[in-house]
Every structure is written in structure tokens, then in C-alpha cells.
Amino acid sequence: MTPKVERLVNLTIALLETRRPITFAELKQRTRYYAQDDPESARRMFERDKKLLRSLGVPIETHELAFSDEVGYRVARPAYELPDPDLTPGEVAALGLALEASGADDSRLALAKLAARAPDPDELAPITHTRLTLAADPVDEVAEAVATRTPLRFDYRTAAGRSELRRVQPHAIAHRRGAWYLVAHDLAREALRVFRLDRVRGAVRPDGQPGSYLHPDELDVAGLIAGPEGDRVEVEVAAQDRARFELVRRGALSTDTTHGDRSVLRIPQLDELRDRAWLLGFGADVEVLAPAALREQLVAALERLVEQHR
């Protein structure tokens, strides 16, 4: 039986119960812990306990005390206590089933916190046929920065392969098509930028104090992430029938014309940078007719490919 668990719970209670910040000496008296003969090792144990409780989210405040060299500690109830979300029995059940279908065991405690004072869940039919998996580990690195508005710096590899130090004010975490993104204000570029978290190299480090900046009132996260990388251009292609569906899926429209035995389609809004690779991937099934500049780029790329693979 380890007394450590009890010590940590009781330390939390002592810090919650005190109205004014209390010193380490006072805490010793109230909790009857940290009474080792060696004061240094008692102090170290207290420091370790504080660190562990803070990592669980216990908001331990440190205060300078007047007329004293000592510091005082306390936990403010409003910062500690989770307000009630007022969930209905049906909502509690839906949240439980959603986590079950996600296999997200690491979120069970968070849900238990939210439902701790809620009514017992309705009985809903379990979801057995649809399952989802979301690898959420990258969230941990940046969640605190977004929550506390703390600037970050990290090495970032651009799509072109260069690696640079970025200093940013994080605003949002988002996921799309298997990738995690950080939406942040880039300090050097003085503009909003979207960063793919899997292109961050090495550690993400705090680069300033919490609360250093404000989140914008309006932020179109979905638009920023799905947005284009290059300019939008209208592209005309001649396509084999088997490529047709994929083109239509990306917004291609039929025209009445043909090019030899192939039909001609018009794609009103292609991303010049991102979609060049997509067009190349069709091989002989798709020929770009216009614009001429894009056509030339594709020819040059194909010639390079032939040369390399001789």
C-alpha cells in the first residue's frame, strides 16, 4: 500500500481548503507529511509532488508573501473545479458510445470528469458497424500553447524541403485527411500561416509567457486548411474515359468538344501548385490542352522523368 496516493490527494485538499496562500512549513503542520529528518529531502519530495499535481492540471498558485522570504501556495477553487456541462442522459450516452467507437481509452477520464455530476446515461443501441481511429498524439505538443496563448518556436520543413526556425502565436489545432495542422500567426511573416505538425522537426518549445496574445474573434480554420497553395487557374484537358470520374469529382465540367477520340473537359478552379502533381499522376490518360504555360511545365517534367529512368 503506497501512502503516496493519499499524500497527493491530501496535499490537493489542503491547498484547496486554505483561504490564503500557505507556506511549506504550514503545509507540513496541516498534512503531517514531509516530516523527514533531512529537511532537504522533505523539500525535494514536496517539489516532486507539486510538479506531479500540476501535470494532472491542479492549478497550484505560488505567491510572494509580505514580510517573509517564504512563498505561499494555494489552489483557487474556480480554477480547479470543472463547471457542470448540464448533459442530458441521452447526451451522456451518445458521448460514451462515440468514445467507444473511437477506441479512445485515453479520453475516458476526461469524459468521466464531464459526466461526474450528470444523470446516468440512457440505454442506447451500441454502434457496432462503424469505427473510427484518430491518432491524436500530435495534439499533446501544442494543446497547452493554444489553451494558454503561449508563443512557440520550432524548426519547420516547408513543402519545398527547406528547414527554418518559425516563431508563432498558435490559434488552433485541426485535422484534415489524415494530417494534423497548427493554425498560427507567424511572427516573422506577420500573417496567419498553416503548419503541418508532421513537418515540425525536433521539439516544439515555448517562446514567451502564457497569455501573450489574443485569439482572433473570427478564424475560418476549415477555409485556411483546405485553402489553395498556389493561384487558381482554369484548365482544359483531353481525357480518356477511365480518368473521367476522378476529374469530375474534382469539379471538371464536360464540354461539347473532342480532341481526337477523347473528350475535352474544363476544370474551372485548379490549384496551380498542388494540382500539377495530381495531373501528372494520370500519365497518358489526361492531356493538358490549356493554359499553355502549364502544358509546357508538364512536358518538361515528363522529359525529365524519361531522362532519369533511362
Place this chain on the structure above:
Amino acid sequence: MSARDSVARMLTLVPWLLERPGASLSEAAAAFGTEPATIRRELLHLDFCGLPGLAGGDLFEVELVGDRVVLGMADELTRPLRPTPQEAYRLVLTLDAAVVALGDDLPQLRAAVDKVRGVLGIPEQQADVVPDDEDTALLAAARAAVRDQRRVRLRYRGRSDEEPTTREIDPWTLDLVDGQGYLQGFDHGVGERRVFRLDRVLGFEPTEIPVLTPAPAQLPPPRYVPGPDDLEVELRLQRGARWLLDAIDADRIEEHADGTTWCVLRTDAPEFIARLVLSGGGDLEVVRPASLRARVRELAEAALANYGGEDGAP
């Protein structure tokens, strides 16, 4: 079970038990996603918690009769501790993904997630799972097919298929793995289990025919497992093609001083890799095997023929 995990749970277990006098150990275990034995052990700890001597303070009173628990004298901890930012963002984003994936199957989920976001202070503009609009209708149709257990007719083009084919499928499960949808089921054409990526589905036609072939008891989510017959491929990437490393699972990656990257991967679909190299437009080169180098050249030459051939003749 680490002391850290126990403390984290106990700070929430106390208000949970205070709210439900006489709850059973197994109910508590279910709510926290753990074992009744773990809850029982933590109750023994709680017997030593509370601070006697403080104004009104006393040790907690834990009464365990059979497997029913009554907790008293624990007024210091009537409300749960707020989730950490990591817990909160993980939860909100996981739930947001579930809203996209489960949609109408859980009509109350969206309102619940809004309440969770509200109390945690995480609006959509700080944490968002962005759905693919192109796939929303298909996803709903696939979900309905697996829920109602009705056969579907797919137009499908697999990674190595030259042309799309039509398949009759008894759908078993729909899996969303990091946003990518997969339909697993029994393919009547081949008489075997098959996995279909939703982004390769060109047409989806539900039928009224009930599923005939039952799903196996265990059906793990689809995941690419390299097989013994897979081809080992070595690629050389210029800086401009580094994005590829975001899209594939490489076995080995080596970065060279000249800025190029070499990677080795295994694949059961060489044609797919050849098309990937093609889309690299020269920033991606097959080092080996020779057969794949030849295939890339062949595809590039065929495409070039559209544009009047290498010599520029129309």
C-alpha cells in the same frame, strides 16, 4: 497502475461517488474505463484521505457493502478537476471526428459536443476536424449500408487496377482511420473478404438485398501489413518531393548532405508507386528495382506522346 493515474482518477471518483450513493464497483469501473478491482483498491486509499483537524475537516468515510459504495465526509472534493489542455483538446477533437464519422447514427452527439466545447472553452475556431465535403454523401451511404446490413454495388478502381470494375459487396464494417474511410466486406465476385478505400469508390449503389455472408467475429481495422511477396522499392527524393514522406510509410529514410533524401519502402502495388513517381515530375526517382524504373519510363513516354513526342513533332 501508477500513483499518478490513481490520483488523477480519485480526484474525479470522489465527486462521481458523492453524486451516486450506493453505486456498484462495476458501474464505477465502467464509467472510468477500468477494472472493479482498481476502484476497490482506490477506495482503500480514500479511507486515508481528508484532513482531520481542519475547520470541519475529517477523514473521508468509505462504506463498502457487498460491491456497493457509499462515500461521505468528502465535501472538500464535490466537483471534478478540470481536464488538462491535452485531455481537453484530445477529447474535443476525437468527439468532433466522431460527429463526422457517426453523423445521424447518434443524433444527440452534436448537441453534447457543443456543451462539452462550451464548458471546456474550446470553440471550433480553436480545434476542428475538417470533413471532406467530397466524401460526406458517400460516407452517409456507406454508414447506412453497414447499419442496415444491405448489399451494395460498387464501381471501384483499386490501386493497381487499370480500369474500374463493378463489385457486389456484403458490407461488414465502415472504418475511419485518421479521416480515411474503408469499407470492409465480402466481395461476391472473388468470394473473399476485401477492403475498399472510399476515395477509390466511383459509384455506390445500395440494394435491398440483405447481407448473406456474416462478418467474422474479429475484424480488425484495415492497416497495411507488408507481405512476403511485396516489392522492395528504393526512391531518391529531391527537396521538392519531400511531401511524399508525409504520404507513405517508408521502412528507412536517409538524408544526404546534397539535400536529397533516399527512402526504402515495400509495396504490394508497384503500379501505384509508378504513378506516384510520375506525379513527382522529376523530383522523385526510382533507384531500384529496374522493372519499376522501366515502368515509370514507359508511362512518362506514353504521356509525352500526347504532347507530340519527345522530339517535339506534332
